[in-house]
Amino acid sequence: MFLQLLRATADDLCAVDTAAPRTGAAGGTSTTWLAADVTALDPGGEAARRIAVADLVLLAVPEPVALEAAEPLTALMRPGAVLVDTLSVKSRLIAELASCAGGIEQVSINPMFAPSLGIAGRTVAAVVLREGPGAIAFLDLIEQWGGQLLQLGPDEHDRITAVTQALTHAAVLGFGFALCEAPFDIGQLTAAAPPPHTVLLSLLARMVGGAPEVYWDIQSANPHATQARDDLAKALRQLADLVADGHERHLASAFNRMRDFLGPELAHYQTRCERAFAAIQDPTTRCDAPARNDS
Template sequence: MVSDTVQIDRPVIGIVGSQGAFGRWLQQFFSRRMGLQVIGRDPHGDTALSEEALVEAADVLIFSAPIRITPELIRHYVQVAAGAERGKLWMDLTSIKLAPVEALLESQAEVVGLHPMCAPPKISTLRGRPLVVCPARLDRWQGWLQAFLQASEAQCRTVEPGQHDRIMALVQGLSHASHMLQGAVLTQLAPELGGMAAISELGTIGHALDLTVTRRVLGGNPDIYTDIQFDNPHVLEVLKHLQRQLDGLAEAVGRGDDAARRQVRKHWLVDSARTFGREDLQEGSHAFERLGYLLEDLAEPRYLSVFLPEDRPGSLRALLSAFEDCGVNLDSIHSSRNPEGELHFRLGVSRDCEADRLHAVASAIEKAGIGRVVAGLVSDRTG
């Protein structure tokens, strides 16, 4: 039976790894979005609670720790709990699933493995992001779990842990490795050509998009990307496949004859295209074009970037009216959030727009209290 001290309707949430990026995001989500009490422990500055006190007080315990230590960390907490976890819910937030879920199952708690397919977002939910859910042992907590997943606004996908890890070897392992290798090649060859700036000046849209992902990988937490390569047991075989394909392509290009050209065309282009199918390829081409349009918009030099302090219906209309009143025609509108989660609009204007007129728009926006101009042509005047 579930202990009388376990609260399923309004549980106390415990986070192991509360000072990590996702640990901090989870604290905000559960306290603000779901109105729940959140406690935690982390060796990096959050040790007010002992491990024993955390296990005792938390009705839902979530492990949000580096991949390489998560399974053994869970097993350590199983020993600390010594049965006190019975009737509670334990979950993990890790990029691999089989090893952590197997460790969780050594406890007496109900068990769910989770993998958000994104970095901690700048907004308060996982809206639109895929979230892998591996319900390994679930009974009384089923209803609360569904309420939590609904509140997250994520696109939930229920997957068996082993299948998840095999797929992640391709989704993460292969993708990250490809960009790590590109980064290493660029490091070796770009300096003799004038550096990355000189290369980017001649880049295609495809190059720009590909380089965006490479920079994302290289600019992220190196420990995370290292752990994904080493701690998913299926990645090594994927890397061997990648190496064989790269060796084959290099050998064919090295031969350079007509037969080699036919081989490259058939094996690495025509045959691979069949894997995706005609409709999928067309959709990919269309998505590529859309991203290209976005890059073109963001490269336009005449724009204003405006922070709207009130994210409510009518805010955008008031902002657009400032451009209309000053007779400035818009070429593009894009919204995004900065690292602090503030909503920004980037409004590109016609190239024939005079600088003084754009300065007038910025002044009108700030004088009316519509928003704050944070970047663009007039950023030097608006502060």
Template sequence: MSGFARSVVVGGSGAVGGMFAELLREAGSRTLVVDLVPPRERRDAFLCGDVTAPGPELAAALRDADLVLLAVHEEVALEAVAPVTRLLRRGALLADTLSVRTAMAAELAARAPGVQHVGLNPMFAPAAGMTGRPVAAVVTRDGPGVAALLRLVENGGGRPVRLSAEEHDRTVAATQALTHAAILSFGLALARLGVDAGTLKETAPPPHQVLLALLARVLGGSPEVYGDIQRSNPRAASARRALAEALGSFAEAAGDGPDPAEGLDGVFEELRRFMGPELTASQDHCQELFRTEHRTDHEGEKDR
């Protein structure tokens, strides 16, 4: 059982909301999907409504709910906090799926400090499935409902990782905003070097092949989504600045600076210290990626 007899998933017609609606439904929760458009597959009860200004039918559903999950854009979720929490019964859980946490934490502190709340940010595309994948969990106010929802995620195969709001935004700026900026900047550099993409594919060593694959994956997505990630996280700009500054430091160490005496020794030393005990495991992971990509032998390739 889910621990939630009645659930309302706002934005349940979208990919993330739909994933959680299905998880709840399969666990036995009577799930109402609320959205401005119906879902493609009507597996749950559906109500067309605006959560920022609930009409009588939606208000009644919110009053009866054990869980209300907001799988909507940040501006909608923030605007919905006040009207939704006024309707929630005592002991009900409010959850959301925002990719930025600090603004929601501040809004809850101001509007509903006594309401149980957890933010869940799936660190993967919903189409990939939840099994074995991390779900960042930021608990604003703990309680039985929070524990029940995290158990539901675990039972669905997910791996909840508990973070504070500040820690979440700092981490996601690195894992998403910085990562996407690095991949797309790599692609821009290739485009401006005047090289041929087909020739690159034919001649590239494994690290370059993997970067090309990452670039292709990003380009298969929506510029609007990637742009929103860059704009919405308050720490994304500092991550991009760090990337630009790091490239400058690398260029100096590689020979562009006036005194490249140490070469890349200092860069490697700093990064090995940063990776610490994770270095060996990540090297093994990379070896597996290369073996899959190129069907290499046990040793694979290390330097190119």
């Protein structure tokens, strides 16, 4: 996604991957593809040379690779260059970068959407670690591309994504775990499904059609994700206890509490849900495209 976006402004683009090299061109700017391992770069190799002169190095890899790559990359980068990572969790990488060579600017971003959806109108969380003109210019580019920039502190980022991502994904995956134990097949469930069930099936299908390592990083690397899952398990036990007590008024009280939490956004989300139900239940819009990875 970022190669596509940067083609409009960059003079020279180079992509480094363990895959075989390939060359492509779009938007008037060629992209050079190099086969190399960013965790074990050859100091005399072409990838290392490119990194040493780059204005921007964008690290878009799973967390274990990023943690290994942090030291060799920052040792190669020139003073004033910008290192950007796209990890869903910030705490471990930030700790690793703290011990790396200084002199470079650092921005840690988290696009809160699948790359296939496009950046326009979507939130990009950003944690500025070492500010400078290059880091500011990159954040300006995000806004020029139509991204909705949300600047957060490192711990603030991980705490809020523990709720918006780890908790949300855990709820959908837990639903999927339970479905696998149900004595019905997907055809039976699809035929009987009311709109909320259809929406959850759709969320589950999108997630399991994506890359497991993305969801693993969100659940395993975020230091606050364990608490989010514990809170979800506790909430399910509360619901079970509430029903076991046999008093409907307790559920009504819980509804009031949740309505109070949603506050002025209640009507907004009710309308969005109605529109989602209308779209997902429309029999004329059956989509057969493959699911894409989403965060």
